Amino acid sequence: xxxxQPVRGTADLLPxxxxxxxxxxxxAQDVARRSGFQDMATPVFEFTQVFSxxxxxxxxxxxxxxxxxxxxxGTGLTLRPEGTASAMRAVISNGLTQSLPLRWFYAGPxxxxxxxxxxxxxxxxxxxxxxxxxxxxxxxxxIISVGAAILxxxxxxxxxxxxxxxxxxxxxxxxxxxxxxDYLTQYRSSLSEDSQRRLDSNPLRIxxxxxxxxxxxxxxxxxxxxYLSNEAKAHFDQVSGCLNKxxxxxxxxxxxxxxxxxxxxxAFEFITNALGAQGTVLGGGRYDGLSETxxxxxxxxxxxxxxxxxxxxxGDDHSAAxxxxxxxxxxIDAEPEAFGLAVSLRQAGLSCLMLINGNMAKKMRAAxxxxxxxxxxAGSDELRRGAVSVRSMADGEQFEVEISKLTTxxxxxxxxxxxxxx
RNA sequence: GCGGGUGUAGCUCAGUUGGUUAGAGCGCCAGUUUGUGGUACUGGAUGUCGCCGGUUCAAAUCCGGUCACUCGCCCCA
Numbered sequence: 001x002x003x004x005q006p007v008r009g010t011a012d013l014l015p016x017x018x019x020x021x022x023x024x025x026x027x028a029q030d031v032a033r034r035s036g037f038q039d040m041a042t043p044v045f046e047f048t049q050v051f052s053x054x055x056x057x058x059x060x061x062x063x064x065x066x067x068x069x070x071x072x073x074g075t076g077l078t079l080r081p082e083g084t085a086s087a088m089r090a091v092i093s094n095g096l097t098q099s100l101p102l103r104w105f106y107a108g109p110x111x112x113x114x115x116x117x118x119x120x121x122x123x124x125x126x127x128x129x130x131x132x133x134x135x136x137x138x139x140x141x142x143i144i145s146v147g148a149a150i151l152x153x154x155x156x157x158x159x160x161x162x163x164x165x166x167x168x169x170x171x172x173x174x175x176x177x178x179x180x181x182d183y184l185t186q187y188r189s190s191l192s193e194d195s196q197r198r199l200d201s202n203p204l205r206i207x208x209x210x211x212x213x214x215x216x217x218x219x220x221x222x223x224x225x226x227y228l229s230n231e232a233k234a235h236f237d238q239v240s241g242c243l244n245k246x247x248x249x250x251x252x253x254x255x256x257x258x259x260x261x262x263x264x265x266x267a268f269e270f271i272t273n274a275l276g277a278q279g280t281v282l283g284g285g286r287y288d289g290l291s292e293t294x295x296x297x298x299x300x301x302x303x304x305x306x307x308x309x310x311x312x313x314x315g316d317d318h319s320a321a322x323x324x325x326x327x328x329x330x331x332i333d334a335e336p337e338a339f340g341l342a343v344s345l346r347q348a349g350l351s352c353l354m355l356i357n358g359n360m361a362k363k364m365r366a367a368x369x370x371x372x373x374x375x376x377x378a379g380s381d382e383l384r385r386g387a388v389s390v391r392s393m394a395d396g397e398q399f400e401v402e403i404s405k406l407t408t409x410x411x412x413x414x415x416x417x418x419x420x421x422x
Numbered sequence: 423g424c425g426g427g428u429g430u431a432g433c434u435c436a437g438u439u440g441g442u443u444a445g446a447g448c449g450c451c452a453g454u455u456u457g458u459g460g461u462a463c464u465g466g467a468u469g470u471c472g473c474c475g476g477u478u479c480a481a482a483u484c485c486g487g488u489c490a491c492u493c494g495c496c497c498c499a
């Protein structure tokens with residue numbers, strides 16, 4: 001164990017990385033807000049059962065990917081591997097079943113004990129939306145549209161393809177699952193090793209197996225659409241119809257199966273091929289049965305989650321914020337007054353960085369490199385006249401400005417240059 | 423959890439069949455410019471060669487182990 005190294009699968013977000021993350025979150029938050037979703041947060045850990053029950057004990061996420069531990073009182077706790085179960089628990093805990101529908105947006109860290117890869121970390125971050133209450137297919141469409149809008153504003157929608165499927169209601173899903181098991185069991189020994197395991201743990205997963213042998217066997221397998229009830233079909237048709245009217249493009253993908261047990265009806269993923277093995281950028285679906293597995297009342301809901309790291313990897317650069325103004329005391333006697341000036345500029349709402357290190361040239365270079373638009377030079381000479389020098393870094397022009405007019409002068413100057421760059 | 427690749431300066435990398443003081447570019451620092459950045463020129467510093475062990479007169483180079491990163495599988499955001 002090397003203490004000078006971050007824990008495997010975790011990473012520091014240095015200012016540049018953090019700026020990208022912040023950008024993703026603020027865009028998502030803004031889009032969600034415009035659609036009526038309210039920002040909220042749940043704790044990062046919960047009683048272990050909050051995740052183990054709804055996600056399904058056999059799901060990989062719970063079986064081998066959770067960070068679970070006992071606290072000092074011996075209580076079994078788990079760092080959240082995803083946000084939906086916690087959100088649902090929060091609805092029930094807070095007695096909000098009388099205040100439906102709820103539209104929630106969240107962003108925060110999630111934890112899964114996985115082998116790290118590009119776009120796949122042990123501590124990663126997700127944004128997500130949950131629409132809790134409605135059974136209407138409009139809710140499904142709305143959730144998908146919010147996801148699409150976020151990707152669109154981040155300019156990564158064109159790099160993705162929306163895959164859509166219906167898993168049917170619980171009854172259709174279970175019937176289909178059994179039919180699939182019956183069919184595949186005949187070929188058990190011909191299936192790939194992975195798929196033989198999945199036959200017991202998560203048979204629907206076999207559908208998107210990458211093994212050619214498996215795919216050959218699957219050509220004759222029962223198809224999910226033919227097991228959908230009429231209601232489930234009608235629901236799905238209505239969702240597709242809404243998406244069509246909203247000009248949200250999608251492809252029907254009968255092989256799309258989401259890993260977590262609680263999904264029913266609509267399942268969708270925005271998939272990219274720009275992230276290696278990690279195709280899914282944003283995924284979700286309907287989870288009508290989740291509340292009941294937690295011991296709550298029937299509480300239909302739809303939602304999605306998206307990985308911030310993945311979105312940040314695909315999106316544009318966003319450099320960390322830099323103060324507009326650099327402030328330099330030209331000599332030691334001028335420092336106290338220069339310092340006071342910096343504070344008052346900030347109080348006036350301007351962003352101002354005081355250059356501290358080295359001689360004049362060093363300070364100028366630092367201000368230049370950081371990207372300050374203007375540099376205020378306060379030397380004893382000017383200060384005696386009640387003035388400072390202001391240098392515009394882009395063109396090298398320098399003026400002497402009275403201190404009493406400095407705030408106004410800088411504000412005007414900065415708004416001019418920011419208009420030019422727009 | 424399984425399989426492949428990589429690990430040399432802050433960063434990107436070179437380092438010939440093992441051979442003495444381990445290099446380049448970028449960046450950094452200093453100077454030309456003692457109150458002025460960006461360009462240019464000149465000079466300078468920097469390394470547990472990932473870590474541990476083995477082979478050898480001699481290891482950055484070969485072997486074993488280990489850790490980390492990376493790609494794929496699994497799974498997912």
